[in-house]
Amino acid sequence: MSARATPPRRGAQRTLGAFVRKELHHIVRDRQTLAILLVMPLVQVLLFGYALRTDIHDLRVAIVDPSPDARSVRLRDRLEGTPRFRVVRTATTALALEDLFRRGEADVAVVLPARFGESLGRGEPTEVLLVADASDPNTGTIMQAYVRAALAGFEADVTPQAGGPVRIRVESRMRFNPTLESANLFVPGLIALVLTLVSALMTAISLSREKERGTLEVLLVSPLRPWQIIAGKVLPYLGLGFAITCLVLLAARLAFRVPLRGSALLLLAESVLFTIVSLSLGVLVAARTESQRAAMLGALVGTLMPTALLSGMIFPIASMPGWLQPVTFIVPARWFVVIARGIMLKGTGLAYLWRETLVLTGMAAILLVAATRSFHARLD
Amino acid sequence: MTASAARAEPAIEVRGLTRRFGAFTAVDDISFDVAAGEVFGFLGANGAGKTTAIRMLIGLLAPTAGTARVAGFDVATQAEQVKRHIGYMSQRFSLYEDLTVRENITLYGGIYGLSDDAIAARTRDLATRLELERELDERVGRLPLGWKQKLAFSVAVLHDPRVVFLDEPTGGVDPMTRRQFWERIYVAAAEGTTVFVTTHHMDEAEYCDRVSIMVDGRIAALGTPAELRARFGVGTMDDVFVRLARPGAAA
Amino acid sequence: MSGSSSGAGVEVSGLGKRYGDVVALDDVSVIVQPGELFGFIGPDGAGKTTLFRILATLLRPDTGSARVLGLDVVRDLWAIRSRIGYMPGRFSLYADLSVEENLRFFAAVFGTTLEAGERLVAPIWRQIAPFAGRRAGALSGGMKQKLALCCALVHLPDLLLLDEPTTGVDAVSRREFWDLLEELQRGGLTILASTPYMDEAARCDRVALVQGGRILDVADPRRIGERFDRPLVAVRAAERLRLLHALREHPGAGSVFPFGDAIHYTDARADRSGERVAAELRDYLRDRAFPDAEISVVRPGIEDVFMALMRPPAGAAA
Numbered sequence: 001m002s003a004r005a006t007p008p009r010r011g012a013q014r015t016l017g018a019f020v021r022k023e024l025h026h027i028v029r030d031r032q033t034l035a036i037l038l039v040m041p042l043v044q045v046l047l048f049g050y051a052l053r054t055d056i057h058d059l060r061v062a063i064v065d066p067s068p069d070a071r072s073v074r075l076r077d078r079l080e081g082t083p084r085f086r087v088v089r090t091a092t093t094a095l096a097l098e099d100l101f102r103r104g105e106a107d108v109a110v111v112l113p114a115r116f117g118e119s120l121g122r123g124e125p126t127e128v129l130l131v132a133d134a135s136d137p138n139t140g141t142i143m144q145a146y147v148r149a150a151l152a153g154f155e156a157d158v159t160p161q162a163g164g165p166v167r168i169r170v171e172s173r174m175r176f177n178p179t180l181e182s183a184n185l186f187v188p189g190l191i192a193l194v195l196t197l198v199s200a201l202m203t204a205i206s207l208s209r210e211k212e213r214g215t216l217e218v219l220l221v222s223p224l225r226p227w228q229i230i231a232g233k234v235l236p237y238l239g240l241g242f243a244i245t246c247l248v249l250l251a252a253r254l255a256f257r258v259p260l261r262g263s264a265l266l267l268l269a270e271s272v273l274f275t276i277v278s279l280s281l282g283v284l285v286a287a288r289t290e291s292q293r294a295a296m297l298g299a300l301v302g303t304l305m306p307t308a309l310l311s312g313m314i315f316p317i318a319s320m321p322g323w324l325q326p327v328t329f330i331v332p333a334r335w336f337v338v339i340a341r342g343i344m345l346k347g348t349g350l351a352y353l354w355r356e357t358l359v360l361t362g363m364a365a366i367l368l369v370a371a372t373r374s375f376h377a378r379l380d
Numbered sequence: 381m382t383a384s385a386a387r388a389e390p391a392i393e394v395r396g397l398t399r400r401f402g403a404f405t406a407v408d409d410i411s412f413d414v415a416a417g418e419v420f421g422f423l424g425a426n427g428a429g430k431t432t433a434i435r436m437l438i439g440l441l442a443p444t445a446g447t448a449r450v451a452g453f454d455v456a457t458q459a460e461q462v463k464r465h466i467g468y469m470s471q472r473f474s475l476y477e478d479l480t481v482r483e484n485i486t487l488y489g490g491i492y493g494l495s496d497d498a499i500a501a502r503t504r505d506l507a508t509r510l511e512l513e514r515e516l517d518e519r520v521g522r523l524p525l526g527w528k529q530k531l532a533f534s535v536a537v538l539h540d541p542r543v544v545f546l547d548e549p550t551g552g553v554d555p556m557t558r559r560q561f562w563e564r565i566y567v568a569a570a571e572g573t574t575v576f577v578t579t580h581h582m583d584e585a586e587y588c589d590r591v592s593i594m595v596d597g598r599i600a601a602l603g604t605p606a607e608l609r610a611r612f613g614v615g616t617m618d619d620v621f622v623r624l625a626r627p628g629a630a631a
Numbered sequence: 632m633s634g635s636s637s638g639a640g641v642e643v644s645g646l647g648k649r650y651g652d653v654v655a656l657d658d659v660s661v662i663v664q665p666g667e668l669f670g671f672i673g674p675d676g677a678g679k680t681t682l683f684r685i686l687a688t689l690l691r692p693d694t695g696s697a698r699v700l701g702l703d704v705v706r707d708l709w710a711i712r713s714r715i716g717y718m719p720g721r722f723s724l725y726a727d728l729s730v731e732e733n734l735r736f737f738a739a740v741f742g743t744t745l746e747a748g749e750r751l752v753a754p755i756w757r758q759i760a761p762f763a764g765r766r767a768g769a770l771s772g773g774m775k776q777k778l779a780l781c782c783a784l785v786h787l788p789d790l791l792l793l794d795e796p797t798t799g800v801d802a803v804s805r806r807e808f809w810d811l812l813e814e815l816q817r818g819g820l821t822i823l824a825s826t827p828y829m830d831e832a833a834r835c836d837r838v839a840l841v842q843g844g845r846i847l848d849v850a851d852p853r854r855i856g857e858r859f860d861r862p863l864v865a866v867r868a869a870e871r872l873r874l875l876h877a878l879r880e881h882p883g884a885g886s887v888f889p890f891g892d893a894i895h896y897t898d899a900r901a902d903r904s905g906e907r908v909a910a911e912l913r914d915y916l917r918d919r920a921f922p923d924a925e926i927s928v929v930r931p932g933i934e935d936v937f938m939a940l941m942r943p944p945a946g947a948a949a
Binding site: 424425426427524525551552553554555556557559562563566567569570580581582583586587605606616617618621622625 | 673674675676677771772773798799800801802803804806827828829830842871872875888889890891892934937938941
């Protein structure tokens with residue numbers, strides 16, 4: 001019969017210390033989460049740092065010069081010589097401009113008035129028109145600033161007297177987004193984000209939940225083929241995504257007067273296409289993960305983050321470092337944002353957007369096939 | 381069965397313990413004593429009020445009415461002391477799977493305020509008795525289920541509690557391991573620890589000194605297994621249970 | 632074991648399956664006759680779930696073959712899947728759907744209706760019908776299992792695979808569940824069930840004892856005692872722990888295990904008769920201050936046989 005010995009005790013800090021140590025163990029041993037926690041901020045820092053740069057490297061300038069002469073040519077040379085600029089087109093009328101902008105081939109246009117050189121020579125005030133593609137309002141302002149600076153420099157060179165009145169006045173227009181509404185900027189991207197959320201994330205969670213709960217096992221031992229199971233899971237989210245797109249458009253229209261200058265039908269059709277891409281990604285994520293939590297993390301990192309950071313919806317792709325820009329090619333949202341902006345702000349249609357649509361269609365086809373194959377008829 | 385001298389005060393004293401959740405009475409006026417060093421089986425169907433009763437006894441839930449004293453402390457007013465003087469092992473969880481054996485022991489030792497020396501001594505002692513010397517630095521998640529259960533029990537009594545509560549401790553293991561586990565319980569009881577155990581294996585009810593069976597929040601039977609079997613004129617505890625718990629009562 | 636089945640039961644031959652280093656199944660062979668209520672008894676990790684998953688065509692075996700209802704589990708998986716009912720280990724129904732919604736969903740999945748499945752579902756439905764509108768997640772453990780059984784039966788399968796259907800369920804519900812199984816079997820259904828509860832094994836026509844991925848034995852539970860090659864003695868006394876130690880120290884001790892309120896003892900020497908062993912023990916225990924020990928020769932049960940056949944579990948320590 002043993003006497004009960006009470007072990008010596010210590011204070012509350014011991015208990016706390018023991019607990020903190022345990023939590024540290026948990027954190028360090030969950031490799032997956034740890035990797036994400038460490039890598040994600042790093043990636044974000046890099047991206048924010050690079051992508052948030054407001055300078056632009058490669059400004060595509062179109063020049064309209066109705067009456068070319070020595071002075072106007074000198075201006076053109078100067079613009080061409082400026083390192084950040086790349087003159088893509090020189091024309092005598094402004095007719096070609098609209099097309100250039102719609103196709104996204106020019107960022108800014110410098111429109112000289114008729115007999116520009118003459119007026120300048122006579123010392124008369126002349127007005128130069130700057131038109132910038134401001135579907136991205138951030139870059140619109142910046143581009144303007146650069147061109148103005150170049151013009152000011154030209155004027156300083158050309159006018160003999162120093163300190164004279166500024167002859168070249170700049171009138172600027174922001175094409176497609178005259179009031180530089182930021183809502184116009186992000187609503188197209190917002191649609192992409194919302195669709196990604198609903199399609200990729202929710203699908204991934206829903207499928208992995210079946211796996212985790214064990215109900216998938218029961219469904220498999222039935223006449224249902226895997227594609228039927230996937231379709232049954234996915235179709236409601238397709239409908240939901242569609243409904244949400246309409247909702248977002250409506251709300252943006254009413255609250256912020258975001259325009260829809262192109263075909264609404266085309267926009268919805270492209271949304272459906274994009275949703276299919278996201279859904280397939282969601283299924284793929286669910287097929288590779290064993291738990292809801294892992295599926296959620298996988299969907300977040302694999303679909304939501306790239307959509308938010310690399311699609312051009314917030315950070316202009318043109319501002320990203322050279323090595324990052326090709327990476328954005330594999331982000332489906334990148335193509336969709338171009339399409340959505342084109343339709344909503346520029347009023348363009350399939351004629352201009354067929355390339356991007358083709359890319360999305362290709363992605364949809366490949367991912368759909370991969371997703372269907374990833375769900376096996378058996379557990380192994 | 382204990383060989384220790386009887387103490388004046390029972391290890392667990394329950395008088396009129398009641399717990400209501402709104403209009404629903406989960407535990408309805410139960411009373412019983414458990415002597416020091418006794419192995420007490422607390423049985424009942426799911427939904428009969430067992431879990432609620434246990435939660436009150438281990439200081440996790442306040443009673444609506446009645447009193448209970450565990451290890452000499454009142455569960456309503458001295459819940460913290462109760463927790464410090466009892467051990468608890470549950471089937472669903474007891475040890476952290478991604479920590480090693482040693483880390484688990486150190487953790488629980490730390491939580492119960494044992495000194496570093498005491499923890500080291502216990503770790504050595506435990507390792508020898510359970511023959512886990514080579515597995516001290518293995519993650520618990522890698523151990524077979526039977527070892528986990530034995531370890532969990534040893535950790536629950538690490539700080540020498542007066543009473544240890546075991547909630548369905550032997551799910552899913554083979555009969556040999558189950559018996560080894562119960563031997564550990566016997567040894568602990570012989571050293572004076574009171575063991576309060578719930579189980580769905582009716583044959584394990586036979587291992588207890590006394591059992592109580594809860595039905596619909598009340599204690600429907602209390603006594604030694606032999607007494608209960610004789611009272612209902614049946615051969616096994618399983619039959620006793622079936623007689624008492626009306627089928628379809630819990631849904 | 633009798634010869635091959637008529638093709639309507641289950642035939643397993645040399646089945647093997649491993650996951651990395653772990654051998655889940657090791658050369659398993661067994662035949663289940665059509666219309667049998669067949670039990671697989673064994674602890675967690677014995678391989679029961681892996682075996683059932685292979686039979687349910689959810690996993691492919693590494694070696695060996697298996698036929699269910701005369702169809703090969705690897706080649707004919709779609710044919711098998713429409714004809715069997717499967718209930719996996721954990722509760723695998725939709726907790727946020729009601730009882731009735733769950734049933735109708737599974738009926739639809741099999742291309743049938745709840746009403747069409749009446750023949751098999753009716754006896755169980757009677758018990759859960761009062762809760763038809765309740766969320767499945769809000770049911771008690773016993774009711775959930777009955778619902779899961781219904782869902783597995785709604786398409787009128789020819790064979791049922793039930794993987795640990797009564798785990799975590801109280802004793803009364805477990806009995807009711809097995810009553811239902813016996814009723815279903817009388818209706819002609821072939822049922823394979825796995826369980827860790829030895830007492831449920833007694834209700835099967837035949838049982839296979841499974842441990843460590845192998846089948847230790849297959850026998851009729853009523854006659855399983857015949858597997859025992861020596862007498863089994865049950866000893867009762869007041870001080871159980873002391874008795875346990877005393878018996879273990881007996882020079883002739885073979886196996887000494889607590890069994891309920893008694894201790895089951897077999898002698899290491901195979902040639903002694905039951906009476907002789909009992910007499911020896913009586914004398915021995917009297918010397919050890921157990922004057923009132925009750926000693927009797929008893930018939931071995933399934934658990935006794937299981938423990939005799941078992942390899943020592945990992946970390947076997949007293």
